[in-house]
Structure formats: C-alpha cells, structure tokens
Amino acid sequence: MRSLSSILLLALGSSVCNASALRGNGVDAQWIDSTALRLSFVLTEGDSVGSNYAVIATPRLVTAKGDTLLLKPTVFRGKRNMRYTERARFYNNAQQATADEVALGSEVRYDVMLRRADSPWIWEDKVYLDVAREKEGCCNVEDMAGRRMGDMVYVPQFVPALAVVEDNAGKAGELQKDNPVLMHVSQYKPYDNTRILRKEKGALYVHYPLNSSELKRDFRDNAQTLDRIVDITRSIMADSTSSVKIIQIVGLASVEGSQKNNVSLAGRRADALKAYIQKRVKISDKLFDCANGGEAWTELRDQIADGSFDGRDELLHIIDTEKNPDKREQMIRQLDGGRPYAYLRDNVLSDQRNSGYLRIYYDYVPDTAAKTINEATELMQEEKYDEALRKLLTVKDDKRAFSPLGVAYYMTGNRQKGLEYMKRAAADGNVQAKRNLEQYEAIMKAEQLKEK
Template sequence: MKWNLLFMTMALAASSPAFSSEPPKEGITLSGLSLTVEGDSLRVRFRAHIGRQATEGQNYKLTLRPVLSGGGHELALRNIEVYGRRVELLEARSGRAEVAGLPTHDLRQPAAGSQRAHEGETADYSVSVPLERWMETAGLRIERERSGCCRTERLGTVEAAPALPSLPEPSAAGVKSRATELAAAAGAASTGDSLARSFGFVEPLSALEARMNTASAAKGLFDPDMELNMGYGTAPSQQAEIDRYIVEGEKGALTVHFRQGKHLLERHFRGNNATLVNLVSSIRMLQESKTSRVVRVVIVGSASPEGTLAFNDRLAWNRAVALKDFLLRNTAFPADSMTLFNGSEDWRGLRKLVAASDLYEREEILRIIDNVPVKKGRELELMKLSGGRPYLYMLEHMFPELRNAAFIKVYYENLPDPAAEALSRGAALVSQGLYKEALEVLSSASAGAARDLLEGSARLFSGDEAGAAPLLERAAACGEPEARKLLDQLHAASAPREVGTVELPGRR
C-alpha cells in the first residue's frame, strides 16, 4: 500500500506542471533588437529564438508583451504568444462536439492582434507605429505572462533596451538669425535703388515728379503741350524753368563733352567713354530687371557763351539730340520716353566756375553776369573788362567745361514683386518664431533655397518633422548651413539603436 501511494504521488508530480519555486530557464533569446526611426514612424525589430520547452508545460501559454516607454509615456506593442503542445491540440479539437461548449479562454485562443509563435521555432518580430517625439529616446521592456487553464502568473519584466537621456530639441537660434538676414535681403534694394546708390544720375521717378509739380510762375517745364523744337530760341520763361530744374537736380548728373562749336558725339573725347558706358549699362540693367523699370531719360544740352546766341542755342539743342540718337542706337529705350531740353548758353555754369575761382576780377564778372542781359551785350561787357584778360582766361580754362550735354538723368520706378515680398514677410515671421503664420505666407514666396530653409524650419518647429526633412535637404544641398545643422540634429535623434542579444530570464 505504501509503495502504491508513493507511485501515485510521483505520477501526479510528473503529470501536473506545478509552479515551482525554482527558476527554470524559459529558453527564449531575442537577437538583432533595434529601434529605428523611419520617416514619420518608429520600427521595432527583433528575432525571438524559442526553446522547445519555453512554456514550461504543455498545457500553458507564454505571452510576451513589448512596451515602449520613456518620458512618462508608454505604448504597448503587438504581443507574441507561445503555445504549449497540449494547448495547440486542444485548440485543434475545438470544433468537436465534446469540446465545443468550453469557454474561449480555456481553448487558449490567441488575443486579437497577437503574433502566434511555436516552441522550437524562431519568430521574426517587426512593428511600426506612428512616431511621436518621446519615442526617439524611448526604451523597450518585455512584460511576460504565463497562463493555463486555472490560473495566470505574471513573470518578471525584462528591460530589453534602456531609455536614452532626452535629446536636446533642435535649436531655432541659428535659423532665426539667418531668417533675419533673408528678410533684409528679400526686402533689399531693387535694381534701380542699387544703381541710384552707385550713380547720382540714376534717380527714382518720384524725384522727377517732385520737380514737375513744383509751383512756378512760368509754364511748367514738363508741360505736355510745351514746344518741342527748342533749337531756335528759348522763351525766357522756359529758360528760367530749365535753369531751375538743373539747379535742383544737377548733383550727380552726367556730363558728356563736345569740341568747340561741334555737336558730333566723340566716344573717346575727354573721358566720354566711361560716362557713356555707365549710362548705357544702367539703362540696360533697368530694362532687364524684374524689380525696376526705366521710365524716362532727361537730357539737357548746353553750349559755352562764346559766339552768337542764335548759334549757341541751336548747338545746345543739337548736342542733346546727338546723345539721344546715341542711346537709341545702343539701347532698346523708346524715343518717346526721352525728354530733351535746350540749356542754351550755360551762363549759370560759368557763374559757378567764376565764383569758385580766385580771379582778381571775380566780383566784377559776377556782377556783369547777374545784371547785364545776354541780349544787351553781356558777353561784350566781359570782353571789355580789364582789357579782355579775364575773358581770355575764361575762354581757355572755363568755357571748355561748358561745351556739353550738361545734364543727363535716368529715372526709374520699382516694380511690385509679390513673391519676393512674401519671402521677406515669411522670413520676418520665422525670425520672430511665428511658424504657423510664416507657413501661410511662404506658400506664395519665391522658390529657392531660402524658401526651402524657411518653410522647412517652420514645419520642423511646428511639429511636422516629416514635412520638414525634404525641404531642409534641398536647402542644405544648395549651401544653406543652418539647414545642414538642423538635419544633423534630426539625424542624431533618428539613428538606429542596435541592442543586440537579450536573454529572457526564467520564471520567478
């Protein structure tokens, strides 16, 4: 009887897989464990090598539950369920009448969405979840659970991949500084404004309009009904207007020189070449510009006072016409947008030269110029002064400076450029950290590396890393260093984390 009882006890112990206090090995190894950012997703991969007795009993099921965690966040991934042999047989018989009425949990049906695995096999595990910022440094733990027909036992948790320290957020400081530069550059001077800073003879149209609108007792110099042929005598009222116009705008005006008594334009006479090159180049640049356009060219011809007034009057006009013809041959600027005036005899210029000289008779010369009308013998009075010595000096040293097209100005106006304005406004918004507002504006900005940097940065700091990356890649490829810095920071967060082999400990 004692032997029979002992035999029954041994048989029961062998057939009943009781939960031992000893920790037998489960026989599961995870290899190739990695956490990788792929675009806007995080992928978790590993291979589970399952031993032949991983469930530690044929009537049991072992559940492995991977969980991402970090920064106070958690996300459970798809389970792996490993079945003992007898559980699988019971499941296979589930359609038979004698077991059809058993509860589902007794049949060990797999939980919804779980990955099924078998003892003695290798299971490839791969799960991709929508990426959230906290996942870039998250760790992975494996929660384990062993269940049978009567009870469920929670096993220990394995930290398969430890959480990393939080990565620093991409810095916006460099981008904001660059955005400030781009805002200034996008809103920078137009072609006309740039030329006006370099050349005094280029002026905005507003400067011309101001002179046109200046009140005067005489008929306006730019009156559309004014007489056009001014080569045969200039009305005193018009001459006064011309003199006033020159005085108001002579600063920076170009001067092209002619030989005495001639109106033939010689390119290589007295530095004319550089003057003409600058004039033609500026007009061409304005004509080709997308930000400005040339509106009008004003030419005032003049002559030195020696000789008769009638001859000098025609000579001054013909010099203006010569310069107009030169511009028509060398630019595509229309003739009807050139305005010519006859400066006649340039007494105003002569007075200016005398006043700046150290001539002994300077005050007497100025008195004659100011008080003796031209038609009442002004030149004759100068010729008589001091035996003609001052006149001969002026004839040799001053009159050559007055034989010219004495006043040449190019007037322009700026053109609206909505795309450039949008880029400037968008850059200003990025520099202020107003990223959502910047994205709305930048949609109509000029395409290019600047826009890619600004839009990519705005998307990044608005939380759209997936949308930011291709824009920053393009900007970096075009030489924007701030785009490369941001990409490096993003790549540091998305670099694959290879963990290697993880041994799951036994049941405790």
C-alpha cells in the same frame, strides 16, 4: 526676441542610506541670456549626526572632466557642538568663523550669480550640482558621503537671424549697382534751370567742340561714354522683367557768344545725342525727354563759387545782378583786363561745351515674392511664426524664401524640415541661414549632453 532661458536641471531625490539626508528641494537655476547663470537652492542638514558634531557642507559645480567651482560652505552644528565652539572662541579670543554657521535642521538659501567670463566651462559641458560633506567632532574631521542635487546643461536660445529680401528689379536693377546713371522711374523729375547738374551723381556726359553740335566719338572720352549708354539701354530693352521708361537728355552750351545762338546750339546737341542712341537701339521717340538747357549759367556760377581765384567775387556779383545774358558775358570778358575770363576759358568753359546731362530711368515687373517674404519676416519678428509659415509656403520655390522657411519651420516645431531649408539656403550662400545653422548645431550638442 531675447528671453530668459531656464536651465535644464533635474532635482534628484536622496538615495544615500545615511539617515541625515541632504535635500535638494527648491533648486532654481536660470541662464540670463548667454553671459550669466543665476543659481538658487536651499541647503539643509538633519540632526542624525548627533548634538556633538557639525557637518561642513560645500556646494560645488563639477564636470566629468574635473572642472570644479566651489561655492561658499555652510557649517551645520549640533547644539552641544555649537556651545563648545562658541566657548572655545571666547576663551581663545578667536575671530568669528567666515563660513555661515547654523544649527542642524536649519535651511540656508543660496542665491549666486555666475559669469561666463569667469567660468566658461559651465556653458560648455554637462555640469553637476553636488555637495561635499565633512563631519567635524571635538578632535577630528572625517569625510561623509556627498549629495548630488542635480545636473544641468546650457542650451542656447535660438534667436532667428532674419533679413529683408531685396526687390528683384530685373536686369536694370542689377545694372544699377555699377551704373548710377540708372535710376528708378519713381525718382524722375523734369529739368529746370535751377538744378546744378554737375553735382547730381551718376549722370553721363558727352562733349562737343566749341560752337558745334557734331557728336564725335574721338572727342575727349566720348567713345567710352557713348558705348556705355548704348550697352546699358540694349541690356534693359532685351530684359523681360525691366524696361526703359525715360531717357532724359539736357542740352547745354557754354556762355560764350550770343544767347540766341547758344540756345539753338544746346537744342541741337541734345538732338544729336538722341539720334546717336536711336541709330543703335530701336527705341521710340516718346521715351526721350530732351530739354534745352540753353546757356549753362547755373553750372558756371556754381563752378565759380566753388573756386578760389582772383576776380571770383566780382564774377559772382556780375552773374547775380546783370539780367541781360549777352551784356553779362561782355562784362565778364572785360573784367580786370580779361584775366578772370582767361581763367574761366582755360579751366571751366570747356566742360560746358557738351550735351550736358543724360540719365536713364527704368521700371520693372513688381516682385511679389519679395513682398511676401518680407511680410513673413516682419511676422516672425513679432513671433507670429504660424502665420509667417503660411505666407512663406506660397513662395516656397523661390530660393530667397529658404532661409526664412527654415526659421518658420523650426519655430513651429518641425525641426527636421527647418534644418532642411536652412541647409539649402546656407549652401546657396545665405548668411542668415549659416548663422541659424550654427545656432541649431549648438542646441543639438547641448541636448545630446543632457541625455548622457
């Protein structure tokens, strides 16, 4: 939305009684964003000073505080003065003058680019464009009345600070920020044994003793995990704007022992966790998705592949080539005198004696106000402010609409109403509203300077 901002410059007519009026016609000034000023104007001097004289005209930018920037001077010479000067330079073998020299009555166009980094005061105060003049004769130089061509004030362009409003996902959405075990139901996917659960961030796990499906609070860190599961579920169930849709539990067992026993064990472990939750939270069976993951061969293979120990490659080969799970386990136990298996027993298998995986999926009442506000924001980004304002007025009581309402009112000409909403949003901590208020205050300051 950035555009070229025109300078506020008033071209003044000549009011000096001297007949050789310096004209300020053709003055043009433009602020190029907030970093540069392009100033163009035409300078001329009449011939009333006479043919024997020259007028040295020096344009300058000044402020009431005394800041001054001199531009390149121009010398306007009468016909005789021009001949005298050229003759003197010829006989004295003098260098040509550095200032532009033209005949009286000529027009000289100035086109200068000024950088904020070099003269920041031009952007901070009321600046006058005037011309200092001196009359030069054969033997002396005397001051002449100056000419004011105009005054200018940099008025910053208002570039609205806008942001997308987050969906209000209810209590579940709020909890999700600190509890990645929560996911929106749109992200749900059924379990299959190709998934590497341990690498899915945010899931919670409870652990079981070897060959047991008894869920003990005092085993490892179960108490903390179980309390967290129950607290999250209760909070969402009590909220009117969000709801639990699926509690997914995948029961797993380590690969130790017979496959038949382990598959049964994994199923009982998943059921035990489900029963624990239902005993503490009133929740229907239909909200549970309990999957029997059986022996955790996928998890085991992934952990072995990530490790670095003797027998690693041989273990991977056995897992990848032996199809019978019971025979596969036996080969792993016997490999290299049981040393690789001992490593697995002490460092890996204990983590697989658990219910495997739990995640809670939620849904929430659609946030239509957020949708409306975001649609209005898109319209303002396309500079369709009237249409955006009409949309925003339908949700004007939602405090998330205050900041964009401030922008919409401001850009449609109702500055007072815009300021009111900007202040309300800023008081509520809205970052965009604070930035817009800063811009508004800078613009008001500049406009007050203009009126002085």
